Amino acid sequence: MLDNLKPGDAIRCTVSQEPRAAAKTKTIARLMRRDADITAGLKRAQELRRKRMKVYIRGGRDWYSREKAAKITIVR
Numbered sequence: 001m002l003d004n005l006k007p008g009d010a011i012r013c014t015v016s017q018e019p020r021a022a023a024k025t026k027t028i029a030r031l032m033r034r035d036a037d038i039t040a041g042l043k044r045a046q047e048l049r050r051k052r053m054k055v056y057i058r059g060g061r062d063w064y065s066r067e068k069a070a071k072i073t074i075v076r
Helices: 022-032 035-050
Strands: 053-057 061-064
Touching: none
Parallel strands: none
Antiparallel strands: 053 061
């Protein structure tokens, strides 16, 4: 099976057990963010955050108050 894979091929994986280590959870969340639906949601949230960004003057310069990025992927 692995011999037939080429770089760039799409594969489907099933996680049968919740990972205990934080690093493994982060890796699965990062891979989940590559999904098309999740990527579209993150992009839309980024545009909305950019529109709601507050600009204020501090020391004669513009400063920006930015919202934190949304956590759309949740590994359970």
